[in-house]
Every structure is written in C-alpha cells, then in structure tokens.
Amino acid sequence: MRTEAIIFDMDGTMVDSMPWHSRAWGEFARRRAVPIDLPDFMSRTTGRNGAECLHELLGRVLVQDEVDALTREKEDIYRELFAPHFAEVAGFRRFAAEVAERGLKVAVGTAGDIHSVRFVLSQLGMEPAPLAIVRGDEGLPGKPRPDIFLEAARRIAAQPAHCIVFEDAPFGIEAARRAGMRAVAICSTHSAQELAGPHVLAAVRDYTELMNTDFLERIHVATA
Template structure:
C-alpha cells in the first residue's frame, strides 16, 4: 500500500461501484463483446474499455457506434447490453475483496457513505440486492440521472450534495483513471483500488492510498488514520 497522507476533517466516503465495490469489470468486458457481436460490430475490447469505463451508458453507446444516438435508441441499446452483463455476472457475483467489512467499519466510525457510479438504476439495484448492505448508502447517484459521466466531476459532487458533505471532506474510492480524474476535478481526495488498473494508471497528487483491495486498507488501519469531522 502506498503511504497515505493524513487527511483532516473527513465527513464522507464515496465509492464507485463497478470494479470498486463489486468485482464486475471482466463481466462488463464480456458483455460488451457479446453485444458488439450481436450488432455486427468489430471492436477491440481493451480499447473500448479504456475509452468508456466511467462514462454513462448513453456516452458509451455513442462512443461504440460512433454517431449521435437519440436518447430513446441509446436507452434501448443500454438495456440490451446491461441485461447481458447481469446474466453473466449474477451467477458468480463477487464483491471486491473486503468491501463489506470495510463498509461496516466505516459506518461504525460515523462516516457518511455514498455511491457515485456511471451504472444505471438497474445495475445499481442488481448490485445492492446481491451485496445486502445494511443500512444502504446515504446517497446513490447513477449514470442515468442526467449528469455527465466521468472524468467530469458532476456525479461525485451530486453524491456529496445529497449527503450534505463538503467536497474537501470526501474521499473517493475508484478503480479507473476517469474516476480518479473526476475526484480530482471535484476537489476530493481519492483511494485507488487496483482491481482493474495499475498504480501508475491511477496515480495523482490527490491519491492518498493505493491498494489491491479493502483487506489492505483494513490491515493498515486506514480508517483509524482519518480525522473524522464531528457535527
């Protein structure tokens, strides 16, 4: 784990979902490949993932088809692709190692917990039904609510707004370069979860820790190093 700074006055933790809370990115890649094949598209999956991870479903479809899709058409295509993803991942659903334990310990330290994801409401409901978090995050903002996708900061800023937390008082947990950049643009610190990318790909001056999974954070007493803001 990278040496962590000592952020002060932390109010809230904001988690990306895919690849950060749940170990889903390989199944997203598989579903993109199946979806592209069904539509007669020849794509390089790694390149598509690099260009789209963290962007909203509509943004992804416009990137894939390389044309300006109407919202209704984009939504219909998104529904097809994400149904494939859920069918693939559902039978083998898994969290990123240690996430639920970390979530519970963060709650016990009176931190506000939120989710900011490019995933749509169907994928959010799918993830939450499998994770069975209790209680649910204080705020959940998805990619189908009208906000631009990452690396724009809007999704994270909306999560903070709904939790009544300052940007400077939030730490974002992210597994993708666009998400790490979105945290920087939002004025938030970040923890890089290297489930899908290397530490070098997730580097930044605002990144206070770099880990493979949440067990590393728990074993390093990361939460205990935070100065949690008091109301």
C-alpha cells in the same frame, strides 16, 4: 484534512465486475455486427455513462429512447454473465460497515444504470444502505467530469474537500480530482501507477489490504 463522507464508485470498486462488463460489451457488439477492440474501448469508456459509451461504440449520437433501450440490452447481458460469478471486491462489506460505524456518511457515485445498481445492492446486502446513490442514467455527464461525485456530495450535505472517493479507474480518479476530493485507488482492474495522483491517499488491491494499514484509524473523521 477532516473527512465526513466516503463516496464509492460501484463497478470494480464495490464489486469485482469489470471483466464481465468487458465481456458484455463484446457480446453486445457481436450481436450487432459492430467491430470492437475491447481493451481500447474499455480504456476510453470505463466510468462514462451509457450514452457516452454507445456513442463511442456506434460512432453516432443517439436519441434518448434508443440510449435507454440499448443500455438496457447491454446491461441485461452483463447481469446474465456476472450473476453466477457475483463477488464483492474482497473486504468491501466489512469496510463499508466500519465506515458507517465511525459516523462517516456513505454515498455511491456510479456510471451504472438503475437496474445494475439494484442488482448489485440486492446481491451485496449492504448494512447500512448508502445514504445516496447517483447513477449514470440520471442525465449527468460521466467521468472524468466531476458531476456524479459532486452530486453525491450535495445529496448527503458533505463538502467536496471533506469527501474521499474510492475508485478503480483512471477516469474516476481524475473525476475525484476535478471535484476537489481526495481518493483511494482500488487496484482491481488497473495498476497503482495508472491510478496515481497528488490527491490519492492510498492504492491497494482490495479492502482487506486497506484495513490492514489501519486506514480508517489514520484519517481525521469529522464530528458534529
């Protein structure tokens, strides 16, 4: 199968941020005196957009202004917690640079909002920058729906079947399958068994491990 593009999820895939998102949701709920079972909540929401997460937590549909304000509040908590401990998933920047050097298009498809995307990219300093970024605050349904990944492919003019999605969460792996894309499971927050699927090409702890398997050398990179 030809490969012309790589689409990265962001949280837990590019950066090791998921424990800090979990803590942020816990703090957000505490401030609002909302009971929360964090492991259950995270399993039901990781990969979903802000409106969907807030609906799960608060049990009601919110108007857009309220979604925007509450999402910003939670994401501000997350960035405050994560910033002193910011870390990429091991080997990510080197791997992303090698992907671009091989002529593959690079996009990001994340449930994160614009502020968290800017925060992560400013800290990472990816070179070259992604050709397209599709966010969870752009009105698209979150994962496991395939819309975010399909829009990322559309923006970089790549056929879904020729894209490989990198994901750390079950909803993201399922979204890739529904999009007709292959996937690589980054097991930073879930086990290989939780991220398994017939479309999953590899399951690794991080990009250093993946590069040690000669992954890029083994895929068929499409050329013009």
